[in-house]
Amino acid sequence: MIYIILSICCSVTVAILLKLAKRYQISIIQAVTINYLAALTLCFLFFKPDLKLVTTSAPWPVYITLAVLLPSIFLFLAASVKNLGIVKTDIAQRLSLFIPILAAYFIFKEDFNQFKIIGLVIGFAAIILTFLRKQDQKDGKGNLHYPIMVFVGFGLIDVLFKQIALYKELPYTTSLFTVFCLSSVVSLLIVIVLLISGKIKLQLVNVVCGLILGFFNFGNILFYLKAHKAFAENPSTVFAAMNLGVIIAGTLIGVLTFKEKLSKLNYVGIVLAIAAVIFITLSQHVVR
Numbered sequence: 001m002i003y004i005i006l007s008i009c010c011s012v013t014v015a016i017l018l019k020l021a022k023r024y025q026i027s028i029i030q031a032v033t034i035n036y037l038a039a040l041t042l043c044f045l046f047f048k049p050d051l052k053l054v055t056t057s058a059p060w061p062v063y064i065t066l067a068v069l070l071p072s073i074f075l076f077l078a079a080s081v082k083n084l085g086i087v088k089t090d091i092a093q094r095l096s097l098f099i100p101i102l103a104a105y106f107i108f109k110e111d112f113n114q115f116k117i118i119g120l121v122i123g124f125a126a127i128i129l130t131f132l133r134k135q136d137q138k139d140g141k142g143n144l145h146y147p148i149m150v151f152v153g154f155g156l157i158d159v160l161f162k163q164i165a166l167y168k169e170l171p172y173t174t175s176l177f178t179v180f181c182l183s184s185v186v187s188l189l190i191v192i193v194l195l196i197s198g199k200i201k202l203q204l205v206n207v208v209c210g211l212i213l214g215f216f217n218f219g220n221i222l223f224y225l226k227a228h229k230a231f232a233e234n235p236s237t238v239f240a241a242m243n244l245g246v247i248i249a250g251t252l253i254g255v256l257t258f259k260e261k262l263s264k265l266n267y268v269g270i271v272l273a274i275a276a277v278i279f280i281t282l283s284q285h286v287v288r
Contacts, residue, residue: 003230004238007223008245010216015090015250017213018081019258027206028078029194032071033187034210039218040180046222047173054178057169066160067182071190073153080146084131085260090250091130091273092147092154094243098123099155100162101280112283119279122272127151129269176221240281247273 021028043049080089098120104110131144164175194200227238251270254260262270 001241003223003227004241004245007220007227007242008249010220010223011242011246012086012090012249012253013216014213014220015077015081015086016253017209017216018078019086021078021209022082024205024209026209027200027203028075029071029187029190030200030202030206031210031213032074032078033184033191034207035074035214035217036071036180036184036187038211038214039221040177040184042214042218042222043173043177043180047177049174049177050171051174051177053170053174058175058178059164059167062160062163062167063175063178063182066157066164066179067186069153069157069160070179070183071187073150073157076146076149076153080143080150083143083146085254086258087251087254087260087262087270088130088147088266089150090246090254091126091270092150094247095123095127095273095276096151096154096158097243097277097280099152100158103159115279115283119276119283122279123276126269126272126276129265129272132263132265132269173225240277243277244274247277 018028020026021031077089077093080092101116101120105112131147164170164179165172167175191200195202224238224242227242228235231237247270255262
């Protein structure tokens with residue numbers, strides 16, 4: 001369980017860092033670029049990817065799509081944390097699991113049992129209730145597109161990573177290294193364009209923040225993979241503990257530390273989100 005706890009801590013820490021970015025005037029795109037360079041270095045040191053295999057056999061369309069999506073969705077994640085807070089952003093990210101589940105049904109023709117259907121219904125109700133707000137709240141309706149993009153973006157990323165996991169010609173860690181490499185290139189190109197246009201300036205604080213962000217971002221992946229290895233015969237345990245842990249920890253930190261305001265309906269939505277994850281996890285144990 002120590003790997004799951006460490007993965008949860010790393011995941012929530014990333015959200016906290018993004019929450020603090022505005023306070024310390026951090027350039028998110030610069031930090032994200034350094035983040036991928038740091039994660040790329042750590043991935044090379046820990047996983048020892050076989051780069052020769054990439055040149056001979058690799059699903060390049062999936063790699064390139066992920067390379068564009070990852071830095072882009074990171075910016076939406078930061079904007080969502082900034083405008084709507086850690087609680088709602090974490091829930092949007094965790095409930096994005098419904099997209100690969102729906103893809104499994106409509107694209108891969110997977111059979112659904114009652115637990116999974118119940119989980120999906122509860123999950124969609126949770127999404128609605130979690131983002132309901134009073135009309136006088138400052139975050140306004142216009143900012144709802146941030147968590148929606150987080151929801152859709154992370155769902156698509158999950159589907160693409162699952163495709164990579166199913167690709168037997170290459171080890172998953174080698175694919176991960178390649179995706180990080182391409183993502184850092186895309187991020188760097190964005191930074192160069194913004195620098196030339198004069199919209200941003202290079203600052204040391206962004207490099208420091210990016211290194212810290214990259215450390216925890218990679219830590220989340222590393223410990224998540226180690227947890228799956230430790231619970232190889234029961235992967236749903238990792239899935240449930242990770243998603244539930246992030247929702248609960250993110251809620252506690254958002255409300256207690258950053259004083260994020262939630263309505264009673266929002267709290268009902270959080271409870272339903274937890275229930276949805278539990279039902280989907282139970283669905284993995286039902287014999288078809």
